[in-house]
Amino acid sequence: MIATDTATEAEAERLLRALLHVDCEPGGRTWNYETCRAIAPLTFEINRIKKEKDAIILAHSYVEPEIIYGVADFRGDSYYLSLKAREARAKVIVFAGVVFMAETAKILSPEATVVVPDRNSGCSLADSLNGDGLRQLKALYPDATVVCYINSTADVKAESDVCVTSGNVYHIVANLPAKRILFVPDRLMGQNLRDELKRRGVQKEIITSDGTCIVHDEFGPADIAEARGRYPGLKVVAHPECTPEVAAAADFVGSTGSMMKFVKTSAAPYYLMLTECGLVGRLQVEAPEKVFIAGCRLCPYMKLNSLEKVRDALIAPRPDQIITLDEGLRLRAARCIDRMFELSPTI
Numbered sequence: 001m002i003a004t005d006t007a008t009e010a011e012a013e014r015l016l017r018a019l020l021h022v023d024c025e026p027g028g029r030t031w032n033y034e035t036c037r038a039i040a041p042l043t044f045e046i047n048r049i050k051k052e053k054d055a056i057i058l059a060h061s062y063v064e065p066e067i068i069y070g071v072a073d074f075r076g077d078s079y080y081l082s083l084k085a086r087e088a089r090a091k092v093i094v095f096a097g098v099v100f101m102a103e104t105a106k107i108l109s110p111e112a113t114v115v116v117p118d119r120n121s122g123c124s125l126a127d128s129l130n131g132d133g134l135r136q137l138k139a140l141y142p143d144a145t146v147v148c149y150i151n152s153t154a155d156v157k158a159e160s161d162v163c164v165t166s167g168n169v170y171h172i173v174a175n176l177p178a179k180r181i182l183f184v185p186d187r188l189m190g191q192n193l194r195d196e197l198k199r200r201g202v203q204k205e206i207i208t209s210d211g212t213c214i215v216h217d218e219f220g221p222a223d224i225a226e227a228r229g230r231y232p233g234l235k236v237v238a239h240p241e242c243t244p245e246v247a248a249a250a251d252f253v254g255s256t257g258s259m260m261k262f263v264k265t266s267a268a269p270y271y272l273m274l275t276e277c278g279l280v281g282r283l284q285v286e287a288p289e290k291v292f293i294a295g296c297r298l299c300p301y302m303k304l305n306s307l308e309k310v311r312d313a314l315i316a317p318r319p320d321q322i323i324t325l326d327e328g329l330r331l332r333a334a335r336c337i338d339r340m341f342e343l344s345p346t347i
């Protein structure tokens with residue numbers, strides 16, 4: 001079914017209402033009726049095909065806003081989307097994010113066909129360690145409990161005792177009986193974990209591998225000092241994938257979901273968001289009264305997603321777009337994620 005002019009215009013108006021306030025865009029794009037009208041036939045088509053195929057689209061907060069507000073059924077951070085993947089009864093899950101997230105969806109929804117718009121959407125963190133590398137680390141620390149951040153590959157999850165997210169990492173690690181923790185693959189989050197547990201008076205030895213997020217490890221304390229000088233009353237909001245120096249200088253450090261909650265409930269006039277720009281775009285939509293000063297950065301992997309690739313993956317996915325996992329590995333990875341759901345304070 002081709003969209004009629006009336007249907008396309010209604011779709012363009014729907015998009016405009018959602019995207020009007022977004023001005024944190026790669027290439028300086030602005031959203032107005034013309035730009036929304038230009039993509040409306042495509043979002044209309046994707047939403048139609050989605051119903052025909054019994055598909056859902058999960059979109060991470062860092063992908064382009066036209067995906068998040070144009071076609072996604074659920075939008076959010078890794079933890080929220082992993083819950084939605086677990087609950088999904090759809091035949092097809094299109095995961096607009098990066099490959100490790102789609103793998104997580106496949107681990108939790110094995111009956112569904114899980115597809116990614118672009119197979120090259122890796123992640124500097126997840127790709128820093130594979131199952132072989134983790135087995136070598138485990139041999140060095142045989143008495144350690146292995147905790148993997150959700151930003152890890154399926155084979156790393158299969159080798160780990162429990163998975164964590166940026167929202168539940170402190171709670172879960174603090175309550176594990178082991179004194180020695182091998183935390184992979186994020187070195188900076190591991191350092192922040194070490195500092196936070198010390199602050200809470202929890203005795204743990206945290207050993208880390210050497211991965212970092214190429215977006216969050218780029219921020220420095222100088223960015224914060226310079227911004228505070230220009231904007232009195234500024235609130236600095238950072239992700240725990242940032243360096244410990246940045247975390248120490250920020251007003252709030254937390255997961256993507258808790259960063260959004262902090263901004264929405266704070267009365268401050270200005271915000272410096274030390275994270276991926278997609279989150280700022282979401283806040284411009286969902287908290288349009290707040291002012292965000294420049295400072296966020298783009299994740300090149302997340303930006304490989306596009307509406308055209310979402311449509312193509314939905315209509316006829318190529319083999320490289322379909323996530324497949326060895327069943328034994330999937331079951332071991334599922335056990336590690338299920339352990340997180342059992343130990344998480346948010347369930």
Ligand code: SF4
Nearest residue numbers: 123124213214215299
């Ligand atoms: S923002 Fe960082 S952690 Fe997230 S996908 Fe990009 S590289 Fe990976």
